[in-house]
Amino acid sequence: MNTPTSSHRARQTPASPIRKLQAAADAARGRGVRVNQLNIGQPDLPTPPEFLAIVRQFAEPVVAYAPSAGLPETISAWQRYFRRVGTDFSTDQIIVTTGGSEAIIFALLAVTDPGDEVLVFEPLYPNYVTFAQMAGITLRPIRLTLETGFRLPPAKVIAQQISRRTRAIIVCNPANPTGAVLSDDEQRALAEIARVHGLFIIADETYREIVFRGQPPRSFASIAEIQDRVILVDSVSKRFNCCGARIGCIASTNQAVIDAALKFAQGRLSSPTIEQMAVVPLLADSVRFTDSLVETYARRNGSLTAALKLIPSIRFAEPAGALYVMLSLPVDSSERFCQWLVESFHLDGETVALAPGPGFYVTSNLGHHEARIAYVLGEPALDRSAKILAAALEQYPGTTR
């Protein structure tokens, strides 16, 4: 018989919009063009020496499986970290995962069956779409706009998207890709929707500390009224700049959710042992590492937004946190523009790679005039990148105003 075909879910899964430009960027480098890669989320910052020291001093004769729920010392370190940011979990309410990615997958599988629906706010972290396809579920998007600073719409607008198949709301706070941080009122409004409609909240709080004005937001897990239905997903990747370690966690006071996550964790046996050991001192003394990290991103944010404000045709909502800003660009198609930038443009031998907007939307036909910048390079490179953008918009054949 003919070669069998791949699954529908495989075919419907989008290729990463963030990594799409890589071949073109590599080709540009081959031509001697310097490419400022602001499209991907790999910062240029060092990994704390405390992490590297544990790796280099690894003295065990065997790299053995860790327990499926995580090494006891890593679970305890997460527990102490959460306590410091105002959230209390017992050690059996925390499961160490292979990156925040696995935590989100476990959360989705714990609360949804194929055909179920989950609410998301768009623009969204594109990999939520991949995880939903893997789980066989549908994302119902609620659109946020640059014009309102990506504020949440009124509760009744959100509630209109809830059907009898809706099981959860995913919320990334501070948000990738918008840099928006929910107000306390917005958090309370979401909590109330979850309470009234019997939904879980999957709270992706990876960028918790990275806030440029005022205090970091409270964790959804600290809102008493919804303690039974919050699933916290987290990661050390950006907070401690060790993206390649692949250590995250899922935490919940909902016993059924943790039971489910533990069974999924047993299925994949364990997360990497060496990195679980190496993140312990970072989680145990997090403030020491995050204070300077947040300062760095705040400086980059200030410098980049100041430079972007000098380009009248670019609009954006000033980010309050995370390490991203979503730009509105006067172009026919952000995908064509981003490709052209890397393939056909340079300013004094230098160009910039941005992540095109459509990949950040579930709704088709949105994002064609937007692109995301990640502040993964220092101020001089960000400053030059803004100048490159301004010059490029002058020359790009598809600039619309």
Added chain:
Amino acid sequence: MNTPTSSHRARQTPASPIRKLQAAADAARGRGVRVNQLNIGQPDLPTPPEFLAIVRQFAEPVVAYAPSAGLPETISAWQRYFRRVGTDFSTDQIIVTTGGSEAIIFALLAVTDPGDEVLVFEPLYPNYVTFAQMAGITLRPIRLTLETGFRLPPAKVIAQQISRRTRAIIVCNPANPTGAVLSDDEQRALAEIARVHGLFIIADETYREIVFRGQPPRSFASIAEIQDRVILVDSVSKRFNCCGARIGCIASTNQAVIDAALKFAQGRLSSPTIEQMAVVPLLADSVRFTDSLVETYARRNGSLTAALKLIPSIRFAEPAGALYVMLSLPVDSSERFCQWLVESFHLDGETVALAPGPGFYVTSNLGHHEARIAYVLGEPALDRSAKILAAALEQYPGTTR
């Protein structure tokens, strides 16, 4: 509203039958009883120093994301390894995964949609059941029996389990938990079924080299007639005794499958960077490491089976490979017996933990008179464990003959 409930798939996922006895084993140790843990797959062997040297010499200032498909040098190392065992893949037909577990999940998601079916042979590796629940699919079991040495039934018996929803056959060769190795005729018969019925073969060849008699079996990926429909899943864990490294791979010449796996891989960003670097010398020079490993397991197999043969009431099929043997025990319930062994029995202050049989079956009510031993300890401990088993069967209140 009331607390929302977890998903059906979460509730239907079994807890790991292998890790279930852990609390009882820890309690026994607390009472001063020595527990020979033959229930879990963590061998007592050292990790090769070449792996540890790379970890200890990690000199990068940043633990950065690896490419989603894997580090180029790790992909190349897998390619050279596969070439050595008789299988040719191009580098873009191989994706590095986080353990063999993730490779199996990617393979299932690449070829099945919710509600689809996959054929398995039982007794089976229990985590296949977890992965199927996560994917929302149904496993259709074909029973193999100890009496026939776990040989495959005739092709028409296998074909009877195929419906219009069947998408693939998972086959573990050499097999966990039976230690059976497929004959060339059996491999050809399975290939023919896959060809005629338009099915994928997901070939889990993790134990490839660990064969005690004759040559290791050929890879399913080397059978020309089904090159378009074989998905190879593999892992470094047992072959190089680095279970906690969490490095595996998925390889296929089917472009649609690899495209799908790459998109899933992009969703979870990357596998751990440090371990990807550390496995390169092991894959590059695999024979040097596996030759002595195979000798060790062959010695253990010989010693254990010789000791078991002295217990007339225990039956088993002599394993030809892997590191497991499935025992038929004269007991009312293997779950009760295994629990009793750890909780209520010792011989001179020593007992043994086995993995009870039911967890290795999809069909309910099978495996109640079976248990699996993993050869994860040396010959003296295996020998004592056989003696402990013999004495326990004399004393256990539920012994049936």
